[in-house]
Amino acid sequence: MRVGYGKKPVPPRPSEHPHLDESWLADGWFSLFLNWLRDATEYVAPGGGRIAEPNAMVLGTVDDRGLPATRTVLCKGADDRGLVFYTNYESDKAHHLDMHPYASVTFPWVLIERQAHFRGQVEKVSEEETAEYWHTRPRGSQLGAWASHQSRRISARGDLEAALEAVTRQFCDLDYVPVPPFWGGYRLKPSVAEFWQGRENRLHNRIRCEKNGSGWEVFRLQP
Numbered sequence: 439m440r441v442g443y444g445k446k447p448v449p450p451r452p453s454e455h456p457h458l459d460e461s462w463l464a465d466g467w468f469s470l471f472l473n474w475l476r477d478a479t480e481y482v483a484p485g486g487g488r489i490a491e492p493n494a495m496v497l498g499t500v501d502d503r504g505l506p507a508t509r510t511v512l513c514k515g516a517d518d519r520g521l522v523f524y525t526n527y528e529s530d531k532a533h534h535l536d537m538h539p540y541a542s543v544t545f546p547w548v549l550i551e552r553q554a555h556f557r558g559q560v561e562k563v564s565e566e567e568t569a570e571y572w573h574t575r576p577r578g579s580q581l582g583a584w585a586s587h588q589s590r591r592i593s594a595r596g597d598l599e600a601a602l603e604a605v606t607r608q609f610c611d612l613d614y615v616p617v618p619p620f621w622g623g624y625r626l627k628p629s630v631a632e633f634w635q636g637r638e639n640r641l642h643n644r645i646r647c648e649k650n651g652s653g654w655e656v657f658r659l660q661p
């Protein structure tokens with residue numbers, strides 16, 4: 439199958455916004471990231487379309503053979519320390535991070551012709567931070583996390599549903615489902631951040647910043 443040129447978005451084109459400039463990253467990645475995440479969250483296309491899951495980011499890790507793996511996770515926390523996501527600490531990605539605690543994440547905001555990309559060291563968040571987030575999750579998602587041994591094989595869908603029924607019974611007398619010991623957050627602490635903005639003729643804007651001691655080195659890359 440040939441993957442060709444899609445339909446162009448109708449006006450107003452986000453690519454008519456001012457050129458991405460090095461000065462926007464003078465203080466590091468965080469404030470521009472927040473602005474772009476907000477733009478992605480609030481954007482409504484002329485036909486009414488929105489960006490589904492604007493906080494979705496593609497997480498890249500490497501396995502013990504050095505083979506890369508990517509999958510989507512939701513960014514559930516962001517501050518100048520880094521970007522937080524939650525997952526199963528016994529999943530494939532967690533095993534990758536145990537062996538090699540570095541990762542990349544990419545936010546592909548295609549509808550607004552922007553992309554933000556980060557690379558850096560990853561560490562687990564504190565149990566308190568995990569618990570605080572866990573208790574905001576719907577009970578169904580909490581039970582689902584208990585029921586799923588993420589990334590392990592299962593022979594039939596029915597086994598998964600039976601596991602959900604079992605944990606539903608197990609916790610039916612509790613007002614609050616406890617945090618599973620095998621579940622929690624990770625924080626990716628960017629040492630490299632790159633912002634991409636689509637432009638005519640594929641002459642896109644790319645500005646990268648790299649941690650340099652306590653500051654950031656900022657530079658433009660060819661598209």
Ligand SMILES: Cc1cc2nc3c(=O)[nH]c(=O)nc-3n(C[C@H](O)[C@H](O)[C@H](O)COP(=O)(O)O)c2cc1C
Pocket residue numbers: 491494507508509510511512513523524525526529530531532588589
């Ligand atoms: C939009 C979207 C959001 C997702 N968010 C998460 C998430 O926040 N945490 C998570 O563990 N899995 C999430 N998943 C599922 C992962 O992509 C992945 O299938 C799962 O974490 C297992 O990955 P692993 O086997 O590489 O560890 C999401 C999937 C999609 C499509």
Ligand code: PXP
Pocket residue numbers: 512524525575579
């Ligand atoms: C397995 C899994 N864990 C965690 C999440 C994070 O989102 P939430 O905490 O809102 O369920 C997702 C989102 O799709 C998910 O699929």
